[in-house]
Amino acid sequence: MNENKRKSNVVLIGMPGSGKSTVGIILAKQIARDFVDTDVLIQLDEQRTLQEIIDSNGHMALREIEERIVCGVxxxxxxxxxxxxxxxxHKAMMHLKQDGYFIFLDADLDCLRSRIENYETRGLAKRPDQTFRELFDERYALYTQYADITVNCSFLSQEQVCTEIVEKLKRHTGSD
Structure with a gap:
């Protein structure tokens, strides 16, 4: 693919609680794009919640289903x-990157903890014994590896996060 070709998707990555779903809806309205949430696609395809998948099949099964669904987007x-x-x-990320810019919604651990009240029942693809701090540390490296743009959203409103994304995307793509 020609790297100079403008990509058409904006892909939000980050920890649970960073605001991907909520910011995504607001951002889609602001930049006149459609919105899709891959967790919802999984639940529709599987006809069960993420937590139900984990409870019946384990967290690695959820990751396998997630890869299949995302690679089909x-x-x-x-x-x-x-x-x-x-x-x-990596396969799912490379699929999304073909026509998307990765925006890492970076929220610090304290912020995420304040937003997530249901860590044990939220449907997170994590090892059963894994603490939130361990999950955060493990995933943070992945998010920064793939991010085209990072927005620190710990102390910003959802609207401010969207403004930051739009401004950083313009700089990143060289568009007005």
Missing amino acids: DIKNHVIATGGSVPYS
């Missing part, structure tokens, strides 16, 4: 909110 001009575990799949 073939859309243009969308804001895509990904599940927090998508970066574990």
Whole structure:
């Protein structure tokens, strides 16, 4: 693919609680794009919640399903909110990167803890014994590896996060 070709998707990555789904909806309205949430695609395809998948089949099964669903996404001009575990799949990330810019919604651990009240039942693809800090540390490296743009959103409103994304995307792509 020609790297000079403008990519049409904006792909939000980050920890659970970083605001990917909520920011994604607002951002899609602001930049006149459709919105899709890969966690919702998984639940629709599987006809069960993420937590039900984990409870019956384990967290690695959820990651496998997630990779299959994400690699099947073939859309243009969308804001895509990904599940927090998508970066574990290099194949899924490379598929999304073909026509998307990765925006890492970077929230610090204290901020995430204040936003997530249901860590044990939220449907997170994590080892059963894994603490939130361990999950954060493990995933942070993946998010920074793939990010085209990082927005620190710990102390910003959802609207401010969207403004930052739009401004940074313009600088990143060299567009007005």
